Amino acid sequence: MGKVWRLQTRTDSKDGKKISTYCRxxxxxxxxxxxxxxxxxxxNAEAFDKIQSIRASIKSEDIYYKVLExxxxxxxxxxxxxxxxxxxxxxxxxDYIWMRDNGIYYLGYVGNNLRYVYNxxxxxxxxxxxxxxxxxxxxxxxxxxxxPGVIATAFIRGRTLQRVKKAYMYEYASFIYN
Numbered sequence: 001m002g003k004v005w006r007l008q009t010r011t012d013s014k015d016g017k018k019i020s021t022y023c024r025x026x027x028x029x030x031x032x033x034x035x036x037x038x039x040x041x042x043x044n045a046e047a048f049d050k051i052q053s054i055r056a057s058i059k060s061e062d063i064y065y066k067v068l069e070x071x072x073x074x075x076x077x078x079x080x081x082x083x084x085x086x087x088x089x090x091x092x093x094x095d096y097i098w099m100r101d102n103g104i105y106y107l108g109y110v111g112n113n114l115r116y117v118y119n120x121x122x123x124x125x126x127x128x129x130x131x132x133x134x135x136x137x138x139x140x141x142x143x144x145x146x147x148p149g150v151i152a153t154a155f156i157r158g159r160t161l162q163r164v165k166k167a168y169m170y171e172y173a174s175f176i177y178n
Contacts (some may be wrong), residue, residue, distance in 0.1 A: 002094035002110075004049040004169040006154040008162050009099060010128060013041070020101035022127045022139045027110060029097050030119075030129035031160050035064075037125070039073055047071070058118045061089075064131075074103075083158040085131045089116050091161075096173035097136060098151050104140055111135035134149045139177060145153050148172060 007029055009019040023030055035058075040051045051071060057116040058064050068076040076082070091097065113135040124130045143150050150166050 001079060001170050002092065002096065004164040004166075004173050005091060005095060005097045005161055006151065006158070006164050007097050007099045007108075008155060008158065009101075009160075010095060017050055017062050019127050019129050020099050020106070022123075022129055023108075023136070024101065024106060024144040027136055028129075028132045028134055029088065029091065029099070029136045029140070029161075030124070030127075030132040031088050031108075032128040033074055033085060034128045034129070034130035035073060035120075035126050036130070037066060040071070042051075043071070044100060055120050058120055061085075061116070061118070064118045082131075087159065087161045088131060091133055093135075094165065096170070096177065098147070098154070099138070100155055100172075103143055105142060105144070105151065106138045107141050108138045109177055112149055141176060 003075065010032060012086065035055045040048055043051065052053060065076065067076050068074055074082065075171065091110055093110055093112045093114045095110045099108060099111065104171055112154045115134045117132050119130050119132050124132065141147055150164060150169065154164055
């Protein structure tokens with residue numbers, strides 16, 4: 001049996017679109033900690049250009065963390081990891097993810113073509129959503145009155161991405177999604 005997750009997305013981006021809307025439109029689930037220009041603007045022009053160049057070619061998690069360590073981004077030291085990114089990589093095909101967008105709750109189903117990627121596209125960087133998993137199909141469920149209390153309260157506090165551990169939630173998510 002799969003797992004059920006709750007994804008809390010930031011509400012701002014450069015284009016004014018909610019990051020949750022971006023996730024739905026792209027069929028992804030994403031967390032921040034993107035190496036965007038805001039993160040690297042403190043460096044001199046040479047370092048800024050070098051980071052931009054490396055960022056465009058990130059193809060693996062190892063390279064991503066190497067850049068974070070080398071330039072002390074997000075205060076990442078050698079051997080340290082970002083909890084949200086590591087949690088995102090624990091999501092498996094067949095899992096469900098709850099997300100909220102403009103007061104509406106969405107349920108995402110993680111398909112068999114799941115793949116973690118660092119997406120350095122301008123769009124992903126501007127949404128601070130470069131750490132992604134692909135193949136998530138989102139369906140609208142409704143407002144707070146139409147979701148279980150455990151889901152509504154899961155959005156009050158917690159990590160960016162966290163597991164909803166109630167035993168019945170997987171069966172409920174499967175039922176409501178289908």
